[in-house]
Amino acid sequence: MIKVTVWNEFKHEINNEVVRKVYPDGIHKAIADGIGTENFEVRTATLEEPEHGLTEEVLNNTDVLLWWGHMAHDQVDDAIVERVKQRVWNGMGLIVLHSGHFSKIFKTLMGTGCDLKWREAGEKERIWVVNPAHPIAAGLPEQFTIESEEMYGEHFDIPAPDELIFVSWFEGGEVFRSGCTFNRGQGKIFYFRPGHETYPTYYNANVLQVIKNGIRWAAPSGAAAPIRGNHEPLEPIKAK
Amino acid sequence: MIKVTVWNEFKHEINNEVVRKVYPDGIHKAIADGIGTENFEVRTATLEEPEHGLTEEVLNNTDVLLWWGHMAHDQVDDAIVERVKQRVWNGMGLIVLHSGHFSKIFKTLMGTGCDLKWREAGEKERIWVVNPAHPIAAGLPEQFTIESEEMYGEHFDIPAPDELIFVSWFEGGEVFRSGCTFNRGQGKIFYFRPGHETYPTYYNANVLQVIKNGIRWAAPSGAAAPIRGNHEPLEPIKAK
Amino acid sequence: MIKVTVWNEFKHEINNEVVRKVYPDGIHKAIADGIGTENFEVRTATLEEPEHGLTEEVLNNTDVLLWWGHMAHDQVDDAIVERVKQRVWNGMGLIVLHSGHFSKIFKTLMGTGCDLKWREAGEKERIWVVNPAHPIAAGLPEQFTIESEEMYGEHFDIPAPDELIFVSWFEGGEVFRSGCTFNRGQGKIFYFRPGHETYPTYYNANVLQVIKNGIRWAAPSGAAAPIRGNHEPLEPIKAK
Amino acid sequence: MIKVTVWNEFKHEINNEVVRKVYPDGIHKAIADGIGTENFEVRTATLEEPEHGLTEEVLNNTDVLLWWGHMAHDQVDDAIVERVKQRVWNGMGLIVLHSGHFSKIFKTLMGTGCDLKWREAGEKERIWVVNPAHPIAAGLPEQFTIESEEMYGEHFDIPAPDELIFVSWFEGGEVFRSGCTFNRGQGKIFYFRPGHETYPTYYNANVLQVIKNGIRWAAPSGAAAPIRGNHEPLEPIKAK
Numbered sequence: 018m019i020k021v022t023v024w025n026e027f028k029h030e031i032n033n034e035v036v037r038k039v040y041p042d043g044i045h046k047a048i049a050d051g052i053g054t055e056n057f058e059v060r061t062a063t064l065e066e067p068e069h070g071l072t073e074e075v076l077n078n079t080d081v082l083l084w085w086g087h088m089a090h091d092q093v094d095d096a097i098v099e100r101v102k103q104r105v106w107n108g109m110g111l112i113v114l115h116s117g118h119f120s121k122i123f124k125t126l127m128g129t130g131c132d133l134k135w136r137e138a139g140e141k142e143r144i145w146v147v148n149p150a151h152p153i154a155a156g157l158p159e160q161f162t163i164e165s166e167e168m169y170g171e172h173f174d175i176p177a178p179d180e181l182i183f184v185s186w187f188e189g190g191e192v193f194r195s196g197c198t199f200n201r202g203q204g205k206i207f208y209f210r211p212g213h214e215t216y217p218t219y220y221n222a223n224v225l226q227v228i229k230n231g232i233r234w235a236a237p238s239g240a241a242a243p244i245r246g247n248h249e250p251l252e253p254i255k256a257k
Numbered sequence: 258m259i260k261v262t263v264w265n266e267f268k269h270e271i272n273n274e275v276v277r278k279v280y281p282d283g284i285h286k287a288i289a290d291g292i293g294t295e296n297f298e299v300r301t302a303t304l305e306e307p308e309h310g311l312t313e314e315v316l317n318n319t320d321v322l323l324w325w326g327h328m329a330h331d332q333v334d335d336a337i338v339e340r341v342k343q344r345v346w347n348g349m350g351l352i353v354l355h356s357g358h359f360s361k362i363f364k365t366l367m368g369t370g371c372d373l374k375w376r377e378a379g380e381k382e383r384i385w386v387v388n389p390a391h392p393i394a395a396g397l398p399e400q401f402t403i404e405s406e407e408m409y410g411e412h413f414d415i416p417a418p419d420e421l422i423f424v425s426w427f428e429g430g431e432v433f434r435s436g437c438t439f440n441r442g443q444g445k446i447f448y449f450r451p452g453h454e455t456y457p458t459y460y461n462a463n464v465l466q467v468i469k470n471g472i473r474w475a476a477p478s479g480a481a482a483p484i485r486g487n488h489e490p491l492e493p494i495k496a497k
Numbered sequence: 498m499i500k501v502t503v504w505n506e507f508k509h510e511i512n513n514e515v516v517r518k519v520y521p522d523g524i525h526k527a528i529a530d531g532i533g534t535e536n537f538e539v540r541t542a543t544l545e546e547p548e549h550g551l552t553e554e555v556l557n558n559t560d561v562l563l564w565w566g567h568m569a570h571d572q573v574d575d576a577i578v579e580r581v582k583q584r585v586w587n588g589m590g591l592i593v594l595h596s597g598h599f600s601k602i603f604k605t606l607m608g609t610g611c612d613l614k615w616r617e618a619g620e621k622e623r624i625w626v627v628n629p630a631h632p633i634a635a636g637l638p639e640q641f642t643i644e645s646e647e648m649y650g651e652h653f654d655i656p657a658p659d660e661l662i663f664v665s666w667f668e669g670g671e672v673f674r675s676g677c678t679f680n681r682g683q684g685k686i687f688y689f690r691p692g693h694e695t696y697p698t699y700y701n702a703n704v705l706q707v708i709k710n711g712i713r714w715a716a717p718s719g720a721a722a723p724i725r726g727n728h729e730p731l732e733p734i735k736a737k
Numbered sequence: 738m739i740k741v742t743v744w745n746e747f748k749h750e751i752n753n754e755v756v757r758k759v760y761p762d763g764i765h766k767a768i769a770d771g772i773g774t775e776n777f778e779v780r781t782a783t784l785e786e787p788e789h790g791l792t793e794e795v796l797n798n799t800d801v802l803l804w805w806g807h808m809a810h811d812q813v814d815d816a817i818v819e820r821v822k823q824r825v826w827n828g829m830g831l832i833v834l835h836s837g838h839f840s841k842i843f844k845t846l847m848g849t850g851c852d853l854k855w856r857e858a859g860e861k862e863r864i865w866v867v868n869p870a871h872p873i874a875a876g877l878p879e880q881f882t883i884e885s886e887e888m889y890g891e892h893f894d895i896p897a898p899d900e901l902i903f904v905s906w907f908e909g910g911e912v913f914r915s916g917c918t919f920n921r922g923q924g925k926i927f928y929f930r931p932g933h934e935t936y937p938t939y940y941n942a943n944v945l946q947v948i949k950n951g952i953r954w955a956a957p958s959g960a961a962a963p964i965r966g967n968h969e970p971l972e973p974i975k976a977k
Contacts (some may be wrong), residue, residue, distance in 0.1 A: 033787060129744040148479075150444060150478075151478075158481050164977065177899050189968075190975050191818060200391070202894055238392040247854075250908075251910030253456060257859055313935075337728075369586065376729070385890075386891070412866060414682055416656060424891065425912070430863055431728070434867060440656065488650055490670060635958050639960060683870045685870050
């Protein structure tokens, strides 16, 4: 069982009736329900909880953290961002969703501005698989369509991803690198584009499949923690 | 259960008493025994079998193929190489071991010469993890030592690997990119350096751990087979 | 001065009146004229010339080879393909244009099938820069449009490129990785998508800018030729 | 002419007699002299100058910034780090040398801890070229030796580099990814390992060759600045 924590700022759903109709219990709840409990032990956490619900205890019991945020990025406490970053560096997986591209945690892990083009026009998005060997594409058709989404367009200001899995086509003429992986320390990061709060994207079976695949991929799996600092020689060194 | 076929040219073990003492039943048997049957359904195949033991039926029932060859690369039939290549392109994992770097199948999948420096001096090799987040490094210490191995040195004439997991240090002054992954079509390829026939490398617990990790990583896991060729438009195209 | 050879199979322009109207002296001549002689010493070569115009002497005096082929890929002599491959491995740059994706030389250097989706519908293509730091994007706007082109769609069956520079959007709903770089040995390879024979693509200023940038990027520039084979130790090896 | 600014914290040379003997006018002066004025317009800047010598005016007139720091990383003003970061994002090249791996600017651009193993034992380092096609390897032999250097060992806590050019072998048994490139926004970054303050590394002809190559590679060369934010559609969007 992979331990998953779904974090959501949970603001739009409270403040905006349109969003509340789509996600009455919050985006976090829709995702938690959507990925199910067969393979995952799922909890949720939100901005207004103490320590944003991301206590040391919660993070230490999280294999993969999902992050959805948008209007309240700057209300996330720097100390919590630092805590999450350390956990990623030490092996916790992180899946950053949609507008999370502008979250403090994503920007600090990328080292770039993470800006992009955007447009709220309810337009059609086609998500194409460009890496059909990758486990995050498991079980997907070669492309799938979301009838109404916010547009995100290039240039997406991220480092060249370690692996590029999806590229989106938008009705209005733009393209976007929609599925990207990055390693940081012992941790694995997956960015996945779709998921604007006014559309029922997180009920889409293909979107949920990608998220489930992403969780399995991002779960801790690597080598022993590297040793840092002053290091005794393993072989004799000749005096000079 | 992942279906594994361990292929070995099985020549040195027959012709050379030194090698036979190390691997009395062949390198393939040592690897098959070493990876065990708990997670894998393992069979072996060798050069002298009909169709080198790699019939359509065998390959269609193989999730991951391991390849060890050295002195008889040019005795491998081109038609079998083509068959293996097609299976990799269609999703079968391939793990190329040590001197397999010069096999027809590896060279044709890389598009490079795959040459390198080498020396048989029984020298010490240290294998360092440079990607501690990668599942192929699972359960390993940050480095491990093989007391006596053949040296392989840079420049290793491969494409820049998609992921670099191990780098070797050699007593004689060389370095080598020892653990490299590549995707080709729907298939995943892992090259792993150690394994000269005169040393008991394939009894080393860390080496076996890497191979087991590699099999799990290389098992088919991607999207539906892409559709090629002439394609009807998904959206209307304006006449010009 | 970079020595450039523009190779073209030069068949469509002879056999097809529509193409001849667009490229009366052949695609090779349009490209040679378009890139100019200020920075480049340009010659052309075509399929019907002896040795396809790619003699040892020509290749030894070529820094960067451009390749356009389509209907006659299988008429290219294997020995010439081998000669070009060796020159790329030894440092000659190679720029593969459009339908050259299915040429023998590109397929053998990639190790993949190089297949893709296609459609001849004269549709609109938008080419977006996804790597604005790359010298092949020098002097370009963030996107440019070709009003009528053949569509190429994903999945494009290539290895993950070392660098992805352009992604295309097509009117009919597809996307494509349109500008990709790969190193092979000491040689640099750039694949660039547009250029169907029935459209005046090689007169487009942005397309010519990309080709000129590509030539500068692909020109030989690396280290001394690596040494291969049996190698004396650089450091003493302890007897065991 | 590429405009180069060589930045050095310039502390060890003042405080430590051993270092002063090696670099009497500072590491920055040795590098500035070593790269020469034939292709570069070189200035220097140091920590104790106002704004660390990195005023808006200086940075706006810098194509490539070199960075050497060690004992005083935390004395670098956060506002200046932010200013340098913005310039890199907007296209200025950055070459980070040796102990600069732990500088604020490198850590913030990488998004990782940037830690490593180290040892001051005056041991031998061999720097191997693993990417002989790359312009940063231009004119180098396939490997070169530095007789006495500080050791840096893996795991080096950086993102997987976009391009890996050099790997170091150390007498004491470690390896290190010594030459690494990264793009961030429109800017290019090159990390180069050697250069401990007590050794005459920056007088080594091969080391200077690498730095000169790095400057040429990192000079601004990309596309127009990308446009961000709310974006009008380029194509009509159907009402739904």
